[in-house]
Structure formats: C-alpha cells, structure tokens
Amino acid sequence: MAVIEVGRVCVKLTGREAGSKCVVVDIVDSNFVLITGPKNLTGVKRRRVNIMHIEPTDKTIEIEKGASDEKVEAKIKEQNLTDFMKEKVKVNISVI
Template identity: 70%
Template sequence: MSIIEVGRICVKTRGREAGKKCVIVDIIDENYVLVTGPKDVNGVKRRRVNILHIEPTDKKININKGASDEDVKRAIQEAGLTDYMKETIKPRISVI
C-alpha cells in the first residue's frame, strides 16, 4: 500500500495554499500528483503538485482516477468530511 494514492487527503505544505487540505486525483509520475480541493469547498484549485510539497493524512475517500471536482465534492460529502476539508492547518516551517 502506497501512502501517495488516488483519493488520499493531504495537506499542502508550500505555496499560497499552504495549510489547506487537498485530495489526490491522479498520479502523474514519481514526483508529481494532480490535486484538487475542490475550489468551491476550500479554495484549492486543481493543479499539479510536487509530492514533496504535500503531507498525506490518514484519511482517504473513494474516487476514481481522474475524477472531476464534482465527483470529489460528492465523495467528501458522503464521507462526512466537508468540515474537515475546510479546516486550515498551520504548516510546520522547516529550515534547510
């Protein structure tokens, strides 16, 4: 079982959306994944993200690979995670 998988809920750790939760929609290659919030749920746009810029959580929803934002939103509501997705987490700052 891979921790980076379609349907896994993650927290973005870098960028303007840092601290917001997103859902992995597709795995592009070994370095990048496609994520979405969806935007009307918590403000995270569908975009390609480096896997080093997300932190997986223990939560997962059941969606198909390449699911639309509407499918993701429906799966979040069915799992009862709408309020969880709207919460913002203060990201840890790592000094390199």
C-alpha cells in the same frame, strides 16, 4: 499500501494554499500528482504539484482516477468530511 494514492487527503505545505487540504486525483509520475480541493470547498485549485509539497493524512475517499471536482466534492459530503476539509492546518516550516 502506497502513501500517495488516488483519493488520499493531503495538506499543502507550500504556496499560497499552504495549510489547506486537498485530494489526490491522479498520479502523474514518481514526483508529481494531480490534486484538487475542490476550489469551492477548500480553495485549492486543480493542479499538478510535487509530492514533496504535500503531506498525506490518514483519510482517504473512494474516487476513480481523474475524477471531476463535482464527483470529489460529492464523495467528501457522502463521507461527512466537509468540515474536516475546510479546516486550515498550521504549517510548520523549519529550515535545516
């Protein structure tokens, strides 16, 4: 099982959306993935991000590769993860 896979719920670690949850929609290459919140649910816009800027959670949703925001949101509601997705996470940034 891959840690970063289509449908994996993750937390953004950097940027203005840090602490918000998102869903991996597509794997671009070994360093980048396409994510979405969806924006009207979590505030995370659909975008390409470096995998070093997200942290996977233990939750997944069953979506196909490249699923639309509407389909992702429907699956989140179907699995009763709406409240989980809306919760912000305190991101702990430590400099080594």
